[in-house]
Amino acid sequence: MDTLLDARGLTKRFGDILANDKVDLVINKGEIHALLGENGAGKSTLVKMFYGSLEPDGGEILWRGKQVAIGNPAAARELGIGMVFQHFSLFEALTVVENIALALPDPGKMAELAKRIESVSVDYGLPLNPADIVADLPVGIRQRIEIVRCLLQEPQLIIMDEPTSVLTPQEADLLFLTLQRLASEGCAVLYISHRLEEVKRICHHATILRHGKVVSECNPAKETPATLASMMVGADVASVSAGAQKPRIGEIRLGLSNLSAKAATPFATALNSISLELHAGEVVAIAGVAGNGQGELFDAISGEMPVAQEMIRIDGRPCGSRSITWRRRQKAAFVPEERLGHGAVPGLKLSQNIVLTRHATGDRLTGGGFVSTARANALEKHIKQEFDVRMSHDDPEARSLSGGNLQKFVVGRELDRRPAVLVVNQPTWGVDAGAAALIRQALIDLARSGSAVLVISQDLDEIFEIADRIAVISRGYLSAADPAEEMNRERVGLLMAGGAEAQGEVA
Amino acid sequence: MRLELVKRKERSKTMALLSPVIAIGLTALAAAIIFAVSGHNPLVGLYKFFVEPLTQQWSLQATIAKATPLVLIGCGLAVCYLSNNWNIGAEGQFVVGALFGSALPVLFPEFESGATLPLMLIFGAVGGALWALIPAVLKNWFNTNEILTSLMLVYVASLILDYLVRGPWRDPDGYNFPESRLFSDAAIVPNVFGGTMSLSTPITIVIALILAVVLAKTLKGFEIRVMGESPRAGSFAGFSAKRLTLFAFALAGGLAGLAGTMEVSGGLNQLLPTISPGYGFTAIIVAFLGRLNPIGIIIAGFVLALSYIGGEAVQSAMGVSNKIASVIQGLLLFFVLACDTLILYRIRFVSHHAPAGEASHV
Structure with a gap:
């Protein structure tokens, strides 16, 4: 196989931290190469x-056999190296073609560029309308813009940083087709993801980083997600057990009835008569693609965004317009x-951050x-250990x-109170496999001890791992929460892509 | 060779203390250059400006008298700035406070009792607070920028003062001079410690100490710090940003108004068209130089007061314009804010070529 990029002994130091320590990496033409590692392992x-x-402090990069300084x-x-970032850099007020023109060194005439965009995007199965305003487009389409922008420059290597974290499973499937097509044309892809299932599915080769060093390389198709995870963490990852113990469902602890709220800003999402009953003993998960009202729903339940009194009940007491402090005193935690x-x-x-949520x-x-x-110091020591x-x-x-450690702290701070109702938005976002397992197990244990736990998450693996019932949020509508065993990825995906809306409107 | 700012993982405690010291050093250096460029011996200039006022009792007393309003206003401003409320209008709150406080001795000169002075001080604080609440209410209800509104109200306040002393409040026996009648003895802040110090100074120190405890130890102080650093986390904690804005402005205005009343009834003993050499603005520098910490502000107030006395000293001794004082105050704020960068960043020397622009933001 032709070697495209050959990195030898790359080293990068930030102050006292060795972010990359003599990293060797070879990427061949037509290869989808996964870069795996926990948070802080040095992938970015x-x-x-x-x-x-960034400029390396040591080592060299060979591009098509010649040493280069990038x-x-x-x-x-x-x-010929392009990159699609995890966080998009698009101007919402501009059209698709204007956004792409801004990123090209020589965009040429707008009308011609629009034609090129259309033909390239259709060609790769990523149809785009160049005249659309970005603000009106869902996240999946926005990512397409980034990818098409990258493709227009005819790259030989595309770097993708967690591209599927904002996509529905169906949208992700489309992306995979595009990537496979690109690879078959000889383009290489360097693929960063935490989702080991998809790495196993589409990647030809994987390099695993730990503490800035390459610890192993493998063919992911021959591994299982569990073996990949243990290579990343350097130890076996405890599996989370939800099914072992069937929940004993109790009374309703958190009730949402016809919860509605207008969008506070042009870029916020309105909530449309959301109803949900959360019982003692169960974990209910709300799936959905980012930006479909999860943040607004969280703010309404926590009390940061007041709504009508009757829309929210905690242990039977109406509290839609009560303060977050009042709700915390009802043993709710967020x-x-x-x-x-x-x-x-x-x-x-x-x-001091413990005082933040627990002063009252x-x-x-x-x-x-x-x-x-x-x-405060005593509590801090306790949470740190626990x-x-x-x-x-x-x-x-x-x-x-680090992100993962702070998340353990923020979740631990609330779990330590043994709340009656716990609402968590993205409990393990950006958290490494070991810490994620710990947090998920703690959520399940809390529910089994008689509390009600509501998890809002974009991570379907996580949801199927811990949820007793699953609902899907889409454009501010919530589907009915059905038992997890009756749900599958496909159904969740359809609900994410708008099915929840239809269901929510009927309800 | 190139300098790079590298973000620290945590705030550097050493730098937080060292930054104002470095800033004072740089200010002295800049002042020396100014003296030299304007044809004076820089060492003599620095000595006359910064050191000589400390060597004589009268100038030391004058420095303390000038430091008193600066510290009192600075303490209130610190609460505003800590909670992310940019009150730039303390000068106006100082003036309106002085007007409210003076209403009693000017309009009711016969009312002389033990209650006169305490009532004046209360009126002064209330007046300053009400004036400060205007930008706070505008911010909360109409989302106006409090920097602009509070600053503009300074000029409104000065013009009201000007109108009153030239019009309705002019001294009937004052030969048409633009000044109010002189205050009666009951309306004057007494001196303490054998007449060497106005009672204003111990009052100010007590208030600063109370505020120091409130900020460091109480839930209110916690709320102020949280809201300033991270309003979103503050509302998650259950604190109300709007209520805190009202509180911070009212407190800062109240203290500025109290300072204004103590200034007119503790030195001038009447209202004049101008009652402040810019205390309200200089107090902004005091607040930042003092690390927004009341104890630090006591020290910083003294340093800035020195610049007023030093400005007068170099004017009389060397013929340098006393505007040098404003220049030095401005430079000091400039250097403090610049040096504060070092609290969260450290400087790294990079000797070899590196990609432009994007290296430092990681």
Whole structure:
């Protein structure tokens, strides 16, 4: 096989941290090459060096056998290296063709570019209407724009950073077809993903990073997700057991009835008469593609966005317009999607971040208006031990923790209260396999002990792992929550793609 | 060779303390250059400006008297800035507070009792608070930018003062000079410690200490810090941003108004068209130089007060315009804000070529 990119001994250091330590990586033409690793293993650092946004401190990159210095992204594109980012860089107020023109060095006439976009996009099974305004397009289509933008530059290597995290299973299937087509034409793909099932399905080769070093390489088709995960983590990952214990369903703890709310901003999603009953003892999961009202639903349940009193009940008591503090006093607990800046204050110590959500919940953290530092410190130590939160020194600022560790802390802070109702948005987003298993097991254990747990997640593997019932949110409508054993990926996918809307309107 | 800013994982405590010291050093350096360029011996200039006022009792007393309003206003502003409310209008709140406080001795000169002064101080605080609530309410209801509204109200306040002392509140026995009648003895802040210090100073220190405890130890202080750093997390904690905006502005305005009243009844003893050499603006520098911490603000207030006295000193001794004081104050704020970058970033020297632009933001 022809070698396209050959990286030898790439090293990158940030201060005291060795983000990449003598990484060797070979990518061949026509190969879909998976780059796997836990958060912080150095995947992003590595691809940023290929894409010219970081400069290696050591080692060399050979492109088609010749040593190259990739000084910036423009140089990378010139060589034929394109990248599709996890977070899109599109202007919502502009049309598809305008967005693509902005990214090209020499866009030419708009009308001609529009034609080229149409033909390339149809050709690769990613149809786009160049005149559409980006703000009106769903996330899956927006990603298509990024991919088509990349394809127009006729790259020989496309780097994709978690491309399927925002797609429905059906949209992901389409993407896989495109990738396979590209590979058959000789284009190489460097594919970063946490979803081991899909890596196994489409990738020809996998390189696994741990702590900045290459720890193994394999053919993912010959592995199982479990063996891939243990290569990433360096140990066997405990499997989560939900099915072992059938839930004993109790009374309704959280009730949503005809929960509706207007969109607060042009880019927010309206909630449309959402109804759901959450019983003691069960885990209900809400699946859905990002940006379909999950954040708004969370804010309404937590009380950050007040709604009509009768729309929400906690243990039978109406509380739609009550404050978040009142709801916490009813033994409800909330974990938002964004850890830093919503769930925790970046510049405050962890102990102070405990005060953030627990100052009014009878944890003796406050008395006479004063905050008890001693009590906060004690709780911090306890949570740190209980949930294996790793830190470089005692009680650091929240911003210094890695994503996974901070998530363990933020979830642990609420679980430690043994809440009666727990609402979690994206409990393991960006968290490595080991920590994710720990968090998921803790959620199940909490439900089995008699609490009601609502999990909002985009990760279908996670949902099928832990949920007793599954509902799907789409454009602010929620489908009925059906028992997990009656659901499958295909059905969830159809509901994600708009089926939930139809069902929600009837309901 | 090139400098690169590298983000620290956590705030550097050393730098938080060192930054104002470095800033003062850089300011002194810049001041020396200014002295040299304008044809004076820089060392003599620096000595007259920064050191000599500390060597004589009268100038030390004058410095403390000037530091008092700066510290009081600065403490209130610190609460505003910590909670992300950009109150730039303390000068106006100072003036309106002085007007409210003066209403009693100007309109009812016969009312002389033990209650006169306390009532004046209360009125002054209330007046400043009400004036400060205008930008706060506008921010909450109409989403206006409080920097602009609070700043514009400074000029409104000065013009009201100007109108009153030239019109309705002019001293009937004052030969048409634009000034109010002199306050009665009951309306004057007494001196303490053998007449060396106005009672305003111990009042200010007590308020600063109380505020220091509130900010460091109480849930209210916690709320203020959380809201300033991360409003979204603050609302998740159950705090109301709007209520806190009202609280912070009212507190800052109240303290500025109190300072205004104590200034007119503790030194001037009457209203004049101009009652402040820009205390409300200088207090902004005091608040930042003092790390938005009341104890730090006491020290910073003293440093900035020194610049007023030092400006007068170099004017009389060396013939340098006393505008040098404003220049030095401005430079100081500039350097403090610049040095604060080092709290969250450290400087790295990079000797070899690296890609432009995109390297530093990682």
